[in-house]
Amino acid sequence: MNKQWIKFIEDIKGMYGKNFVPLHEPTFNDKEVEYVTDCIKTGWVSSVGSFVTRFEEDLAKFVGVKRAVAVVNGTAALHIALKVAGVEVNDEVLMPSLTFIATANAVSYLQAIPHFVDVERNTLGVDAIALRNYLEEISEVRNSELFNKQTNRRIKALVPMHTFGHPVALDELIKLCEELNLVLVEDAAESLGSYYKGKHTGSFGKVNAMSFNGNKIITTGGGGAVLTNDEKLADYAKHLTTTAKVPHKWDYVHDEIGYNYRMPNINAALGCAQLEKMPSFIRQKRNLTEKYMQIVSKTTGVQLFNEPVDCISNYWLQTLTLDDSHHRDEILAFLNDNGVMSRPIWTPMHKLRMYQNCPKADLSVTEQLNQSIINIPSTPVSEV
Template identity: 75%
Template sequence: MNKQWMELVESIKQLYGKDFVALHEPTFNEKEVEYVTDCVKTGWVSSVGSYVTRFEESLAKFVGVKRAVAVVNGTAALHIALKVAGVEANDEVLMPSLTFIATANAVSYLQAIPHFIDVNMETLGVNPMELETYLEEVAELRQGELYNKQTNRRIKALVPMHTFGHPCMMDELVVLCDKYKLVLVEDAAESLGSFYKGKHTGTFGKVSAMSFNGNKIVTTGGGGAILTDDETLADNVKHLTTTAKVPHRWEFIHDEIGFNYRMPNINAALGCAQLDKMQEFITRKRNLVRSYEKMFENIEGVQLFKEPAYTQSNYWLQTVLLDESYNRDEVLDFFNKQGVMSRPIWTPMHELKMFQQCPKMDLLVTEKLKKNIINIPSTPISEV
C-alpha cells in the first residue's frame, strides 16, 4: 500500500489515540457501574427485576412502539418474532443472502427454509423492485397465500435486514408485502437509532427483532428484543420467552413448549444506562462519519458508504467500498497488520454449505459487494 494508505492508518490511530484500534468497542462510564451495582445489591440479577421492565419501557418509547420484550440475544428475538408471525415448518422465508447468519439460523430453528434474495447498492438492503420482478416469475397467490411455483411451498414472510444500520426501502417493501400477502418481519438487529423518512426502523412490520450484543451501538452484554404494536402478540411473546409458565404463586404449570429466553435483570441494568446516552452515541457516530470523509476524500478507488437522503442511519459499522483495482483481502491484511482492525462483510448465506440448496434469485449485487466491502473502526468518537 502507498504513502496515502500509511497516512490514513496514522490518522485513524490519532483519531482514537491508540496504537491498536478495535472494530467496535462498548462505551461505558460511571452510570453503567451505578446501575449494575444497584442490581447486584438487590439480589435480583436473573430474568425478573425492575431493570428488565424499565429497559423494555424505555426501548419501546425510544423506538415508538407499544411494546418491547427483552430477550437473551438477537437470534432468540428473531426466532420468536418469526414464530409469532406464523412461520411454520416447510414454509419459505424471503431474506437477503447478504446478512449475518442469525437471520437464516432463526428461520431454520422453525424447520422453515430460507429463500435468498438480492440487495441494492443504494441501501445495502433488500431490492424491492428486483424482488417484485422475481416474485412475478416464480410465485403465485393461492387462496390468499403466496406459493413458490417451483417448490410448491408456501412463502410466508419477508425479513429485510437493515445492513450496518442503513434502513431499507421500507415504503416499497410494505406495499410489496401487502400485494403478495407476506408477513413483514424486520431484522432491525443493527439499526437502533436509525430512521426511514422520520420513522424508526423495526416499526413497519407486524413484529421486529433487535440485538444488543457487545459490539452494537447500545449493549446489554448479550441481549435482544422483540418489538410490536400488537399488545396480544406481545403478551404471547413474553409468555413464550418465559418457558410458557402459567403465572402462579408456587405451581409450575406450563401450557405449551416455551423458551428460556428472557433477558436477565443485570443485563437490563447495563442496557438502561446505555439507552440513557443513546442520543449522545448517535451524535458521536455522525462525528465519526465526518472525520472519515476527510480521511478518504483523496484516496482514489475508495468510497465511504453514506446514508440515502431519505434516511437517518445510526452508522453502526463504518463501511468502505473498494473498486476493482483493489484486492479486498490485501486491504484487510494491510489494515490489520498496522493495528487498525477491519473486517469483510459476511460470507453470503447461499455460499454456506448448509444453505447451498435453498431457493434463491440471481444474487449479482450480493456477490459483488462480498468482494468490495470492508468495515473499519466504528466506536463512537466525541469530536471531529
C-alpha cells in the first residue's frame, strides 16, 4: 500500500491512542454501574422491573413518539412491528437489498416475502424515484391494495432502512406509501439520534423498530424497541412480546401465539444510563467526523460519507467510499492487518442463498456500493 494509507493508519491510531482500534465499542461509566447494581441488589434482573418502564418512557420521549415497547433485540422489534402493522403470510415487503440480514429475516419469520429494491448514493437508502418507476411497471392496485402482477401476491409494506444512521429521503417514500396504500415500517435500528427535516427517525412509520445491540450508539447489551404513535398497536406489541399472556393475578391464560421477547430489567437499566448520555455521544460522534474529514482529505481515491441534505445523522458507523472498488479487499486487509479494524458493507440480500429467488428490482447502485464501501473505527472519543 502507498504512504497515504500508512499515514491514514497512523492518524487513526494516534487519535484513539491505541495500537489496535476496534470498529465500535460501548462506553460505560459509574451511572451504568449504579443502575445495574440497583437491579442486582433489589433482585429485579429479569423481564419485569421499573427500569423497563422507565426506558420505554424515556425512549419514546427522546424519539418523539407516544409509545416504545422494549424487546430483546432489533430483529425481534422488526418482527413484531411488521406483524402488528398487518403483514401476513405470502405478502411481499419492499426493502433495500443493501441492508443487514435482520430486515429480510424479520419478514421471513412471518412467512412473507422480501422484495428487494435499489438505493440512492447520497443516502444509501431506498431510492424513491426508482421505486416509483419500478412499481408502475410491475404492480397494480386492486380493491385499494397493491399487487405484484408477476407473482399475484399482495405488496403490503415498505421498510426503508437508515443505513449507518444516515436518514433516508422519507418525503417521497411517505407520499408513495399513501398513494398505493402501503404500510411504512422504518428500520431505524442504526439511527437513534438521527433526524430527517427536524423529526427523529423511527417516528414516521405506522410502526418502527430500533436496536440497542452492543455495537450501536447506545446499548442495552442486546435489545431493541418497537416504536409507534398508535396506542392500540403498542398495546398489541406489548401483549405479543410478553407471550400473549392475559393479565391475571395468578392464572396462566394465553389468547394467541405470542413471543418471549421481553427486555430484562438489567438490560433496561443499562439503556436508561446510556440514553442519558445521548447528547454527549452525538456531539462526540460529530467531532469524530470532523477529524476524519481532515484525515481522509490527505488520502486520494476515497471520500468520507456525509449526512444527507436536511438531515442530522448520528454517524453511527463512519463510512468510506472508494473511487476504485477493485482495491477494496486490498485496503481492508491492510487496515485490519495493521490494527485498524474495518469491514465492508453487508453482502446484499439478493446475493444470499436463501433470498436469491426473491423478487427484485434493478439493483445496479446496490451492487456498485457493495464493492466500494468500507466502515472504519467509529467509537466516540471524549477529545478528538
